[in-house]
Amino acid sequence: MFIEVTAIVGNFATTDHLNPEAVAAYADGELSPLAMHRAKIHLVHCLECREEVERQRHASKRLKESNTAKVEMPSDLRQRLMGIAQSCPDGPCAEDIPRASESFIAKLDGIARGLRRINRGK
Ligand SMILES: [Zn+2]
Structure with missing residues (x-):
C-alpha cells in the first residue's frame, strides 16, 4: 500500500x-x-x-x-446612455438632418430607406 x-x-x-x-x-x-x-x-x-x-x-x-x-458601468452613466437611445429614434426625421459628408454606411442606409419608400408606394 x-x-x-x-x-x-x-x-x-x-x-x-x-x-x-x-x-x-x-x-x-x-x-x-x-x-x-x-x-x-x-x-x-x-x-x-x-x-x-x-x-x-x-x-x-x-x-x-x-x-x-x-x-461595471456607473448606474447614472448607464441611465444617460439609455436616455440617448430613447430620445433618438430612427425615423423619417433622421434624414432631414443635413450632413456634410456621408459615410459608406450612411449611403447604404439612405438607399435602404429609399427602397422601403418605394415598396410602401406600391
Ligand atoms: Zn501535497
Whole structure:
C-alpha cells in the first residue's frame, strides 16, 4: 500500500507537494492533461495540497469578482446612455438632418430607406 502511494508517475513523485504555480494552474484548470492527472493523484493523498488548492480557488474567484466590479458601468452613466437611445429614434426625421459628408454606411442606409419608400408606394 505504502509503495503504491509513493509510486513515481513519470518524473513526478506523487508524494511531492504541488508548487504554488501548479496549485494556481490546477485551480484555474490550466494544467496539461498529464500534469492534471498527476496533481489529482497527489491531491487524493495530500490534505495539505487540497487545502492549498481550495485557498487558491477562493482567491481566484474573489479576484474575478473584483475585476467584474471594476468593469461595471456607473448606474447614472448607464441611465444617460439609455436616455440617448430613447430620445433618438430612427425615423423619417433622421434624414432631414443635413450632413456634410456621408459615410459608406450612411449611403447604404439612405438607399435602404429609399427602397422601403418605394415598396410602401406600391
Ligand atoms: Zn501535497
